[in-house]
Amino acid sequence: MAEREAAPRRNLLQRIVNYFREARAELSRVTWPTREEIIGSTQVVLIFAVVAMVALGLIDTVFRLLTTAINR
Template sequence: MAKVIQFFKESRAELKKVVWPTKDDVISSIKVVIISTIVVAVILGLLDLGFSQLFRIVMK
């Protein structure tokens, strides 16, 4: 049981050392992730559409 208590004490001490991001940093990161996801989705969608059309032409 002493090891468990020691673990939590050390964990708490380590969490006090963490530099948490500001609200603005988090919002900026979220915007980057959302925009990147949309861009990749559009690119993959266009590639899928292009390959589908190509295969339709080849299979005729």
């Protein structure tokens, strides 16, 4: 009975080890972005966030003024 329990555990351990080996092999094939690409992408995201913030702020202000005018 002890032999039956040991085999699945060994199999599970082997599968876990195999998973990490495959993950490491896959990560070695990844083409990582350069520092300049990361900086450029970050700048694009920040600019887009600021533009979206301003646009939503303006839309909010317009709707606030409209609802205030209607409620008078």
